[in-house]
Amino acid sequence: MRSPWAAPSTPKKVRSMPDYNAEDVRNIALVGHSDAGKTTLVEALLAATGVIVEPGNIEKGTTVCDFDALEKKHLHSLDVGITGCETQGKHVNLIDTPGLPDFLGRGISVLPAVETAAIVINARTGIEPVTQRMWKAAEARNLCRMIIVNKIDAKGVNLGELTAQIQDTFGTECLPINLPADGGKRVIDCFFQPGGDATDFSSVAEAHSRIIDQVVEVEEELMELYLEQDEELAPEQLHAPFEKALREAHLIPICFVSAQTGTGIPELLDILARLMPNPPEGNPPLYVKGEGADAEPVGVSPDPEGHTLAHVFKVINDPFRGKLGIFRIHQGRVTGDTQLFIGDARKAFKVNHLSRLHGNQQIEVKAGGPGDILAVARVEDIHRDAVLHDSHDEDHYHLRPIECPVPLFGLAITPTKHGDEQKLTDALHKLESEDPCFRVEHNAAANETVMRGLGELHLRVLLRRLAEQFHVEVDTKPPSIAYRETITTLAEGHHRHKKQTGGAGQFGEVYLRIEPLERGQGFEFVDAVVGGVIPGQFIPSVEKGVRQVLQEGAVAGYPMQDIQVTVYDGKYHPVDSKDIAFATAGKKAFQDAVDKARPVILEPIVKIRILAQDSAMGDLAGDLSGRRGRISGSEAKSLGRIAIDGEVPLAGLEGYESRLKSMTGGEGTYTIELSHYEAVPASIQKQLQDAFERSED
């Protein structure tokens, strides 16, 4: 299992890194669909800069970033890998992310740590679902972006067509900064010193002038100079506007490489060192001060002399060695002596041992400054998304949260061994703290503990960690669907609660009105009682009773949503009226109203995107309609593949993964995201209603 401390299977030479300033740091996240070649590209970059003697290989399981046994078995990255290299006096932090849709959240969660998202595209398969999802995530984070087209050595690739497709999908700001030549055996620089060589498509001169035109557009004065001056603008004159164009996403350079043959790697290193932004040049990190709606943006500067501010973007729990918190320093310095607060904690911890990561190795370092990505071990209170700081001036600082897809794929679990309940809860809690797209829910209606992730593989990997690292075996079954209840029309409700039991009695009477709200609006409670017919102190009791029904459901035992409740009349008794009486009256009056308001059960509907060979289209469409789904469109992709978009109830997707594989000979993949809630068909509503018994107290 993955452990960042284990000795690597093939020891390689690792150079110790010298000190450097923020200006000399480049932070790059390699993102994009599975098989684009990200992990292999990291190997090529490390080998070209002498960090490793020779590039490792996915098939042999010898890469720096895919060091985990399960990654070697699957031949895919399942988690983030962090390493770095030096080139031209610059320190380049490289973060490799998994490209399988199931692990999307892990990729998204590293974005706050970098200035640049390098979107790696497989030249053979073109733009794929995760390419687009990561593009959007990087854009939402305001990151500078570049596109790396990999596998230009592969047979039958059409790089001209792919470039046009990239511009079509992501915009005409995407411009080649170099071009492939000799059928992908060379690449030719189009920016620094453009030569006149023949290329595989387009021309160097044209690519050069398009990129310069794009850069000068961001600065009027430069534009004028450009138009007046006969001579070419020198790269030095262009540096600042180039950075500005990157920051404003007015320019997204495309470069071409083969991670396997090494073509384009020196050119890529040149681009990383000379053009991609250092921390002061990138867009500033999105810090806010305060909580919720009161949070206000605050400026942070990559100044080593400022107060220390760092963000924990990843946490790894290892049952034997403790916890590792991986953070990015945004301001100030961190040394072994630094005392850091975690969030708003009053008590600081002393850093002691700091390290830089190189795959599963930790290399001890003495200090870090703005831009550095470092790790600290065995700090129990550290958690993902924590802000570390050395002064209370930075209390209540947060980084704007990442936007992760909602985990929809669920498994209901119970420990196999009796007595393992607590162990399971603890282990699940740890896994939850590591993974932004993993959630544990307790479904009270069905008395189920449900783990939710982005797909079957995601959960299988976590189950394996539960067993191997935390020694908890569990039994699994498909979970009950997360239905909701709502009403479809206005209705009135009334209840008079009167109880005489020997001693003091109970009395409360409530009249209320309910009406449907727009989908997603939740719940609103309005007090429209006049003249004190229900005294003010009992109104919260009425609301409490209503909320109990909201939580427990009135139709089939699922939480209710999108309802407004207005209490407008009632009666009280000076002696017998008490909280419990009004809570009961509120609850029963609400149930009474719901019964008359044509209640329905809602189910989650997801948007689905399936990618497969086009010959499977007929089978896929037929299967999806059998699952109550429908197709909304399809798009032909290169190499005889097709992307199909549609909508389907989440309940219909049980067992879809294996069905899809069998319909497509293992080729098909799919991604889902929550679209909306919709009423279930009447027959399903009846089944669910029949199985439900309403609580009477």
Ligand SMILES: Nc1nc2c(ncn2[C@@H]2O[C@H](COP(=O)(O)OP(=O)(O)OP(=O)(O)O)[C@@H](O)[C@H]2O)c(=O)[nH]1
């Ligand atoms: N022909 C060719 N194959 C490559 C190249 N780069 C990587 N590959 C192969 O493509 C496959 C996938 O490479 P990876 O580096 O694992 O791709 P990845 O993007 O890290 O994939 P995930 O970890 O699943 O996201 C491996 O078999 C590599 O050997 C390349 O430039 N040319």
Ligand SMILES: [Mg+2]
């Ligand atoms: Mg990988």
